[in-house]
Amino acid sequence: MLTVIEFEKLLSKSESSVLDFKKELYDFQNHQDGTSKFIKDILSFCNTVRNETSYIIFGIKEMGDSSLDLLGISENIDDSILQEKARTKIFPSPGFKYYTLSYKSKLFGILEFPVTKYEVPLSPTTKMKGLEPGKFYFRNGTSNTEASGLESIHIGKWLDSLPNFKVNSEQKIKTSDFIIRLSNEDEKLSKVLPELLAFATENNWVNLVEFCSIQIIGIRSQTDEEYPYRMQKVWGSIYQAEFNSNPYLVLTQNKLQKELNEDKNFFSLKLTFTQSLLELENIIKKFDEDSGFSITIQKRNMKEISKDGPDRPFFIYCLEDDYKSVYSNIRQKAIDYLMLK
Structure with missing residues (x-):
């Protein structure tokens, strides 16, 4: 530059x-x-x-x-x-x-x-x-x-x-290797993206450097349009419900989705998931390991949804599928960037 x-x-x-x-x-x-x-x-x-x-x-x-x-x-x-x-x-x-x-x-x-x-x-x-x-x-x-x-x-x-043909060939080979690694769902993004960040920095790929940095540290400030791949439809309510209290009752994602959809106390909204890669992976790991853990609940303020909204708490409910979809979208977005190189 x-x-x-x-x-x-x-x-x-x-x-x-x-x-x-x-x-x-x-x-x-x-x-x-x-x-x-x-x-x-x-x-x-x-x-x-x-x-x-x-x-x-x-x-x-x-x-x-x-x-x-x-x-x-x-x-x-x-x-x-x-x-x-x-x-x-x-x-x-x-x-x-x-x-x-x-x-x-x-x-x-x-x-x-x-x-x-x-x-x-x-x-x-x-x-x-x-x-x-x-x-x-x-x-x-x-x-x-x-x-x-x-x-x-x-x-x-x-x-x-x-x-410099050999150099370009080596770059293409390494780019292909990253695409293969990213396509392997068993390889954690928290391991791949720091290496990809170093590779993108070395080649002065500005957009990919920015992308990797954001995923590693998480989103600190945003508008919805900036990170559409991190957005998911979730549920909100002014009431705090409890879904994770019984470790012996395993609620499937379909059953949870149906209950939230049918309950008039809940409304749908789009949420940008701002967590770092490690935070996302830890949440997904908890879903996979804890049979009684089926949904996350975040306490927010109504003013975060609407500037004209009342100053009162409300609760956001995110399903396991929401986190896994965001994680998968990040993986695909990294592949998309590399396909353009």
Whole structure:
């Protein structure tokens, strides 16, 4: 990722085959045009013969006198969305990352393209506006251009000359190993994710670093939209009921669900499960080991549900299946992140 000093150095340069300034992010609302421009940029920057990392910086307008108007961006997009768009429309899978940088109280988007060795030059897998499957594109000065036969040969020879193919292969192998481990339900996430965090940090995978960190320490503050994979439909009531008092009475999850659904004193609500991985695993372990433990009960305040609600206690009831679903969702989310790499 760029530092502020490195960012300022780029601002002192003119647009070139390794640097492009754009006023705003791609217009993906205009699906065909926005997506095709994005894909063509990815292809062109990855295929350009060079010995340095190249960049597209969003939020900057180049003026007629070559000066720059630092506008910043008002909207942003997640790196995982861009990775998915590129992965499904480009072969081989491109190596790039998107992130933001704050500079002089404004936010700028940055697409970064490290020099990466591919087995063959990148090409689109489907026909799109201005793009043909099997064709190669590269940066010719400040423009994206379709490569001629001779230019394609030059790009291929440049890729062959790069020394880091073994490194990329090792990275892919390790990524596959993590996917296999995550697919094994017998392997605890509290063991896998710290190792995955170190691997993601080493490769500067910002989104995966953030994801792993959150799962390991738990969620400290959130809005419902931030962590949908940790949300479950649970039950609430102003009354405190007791379900775990009789160790000889084993209540099945279906029976508990039916009782809560039929009792008018209970209402359903969506809850974000904020526990750390170890806390989730300990709760699930208690469910598995304790035949008399069938549901968790949390005491909260009505104001946590509604700002206009009364200042009085209420109780949240979470079933074993709720915790196991959240745990499974975290496992799948980690796999999803790695599938994009």
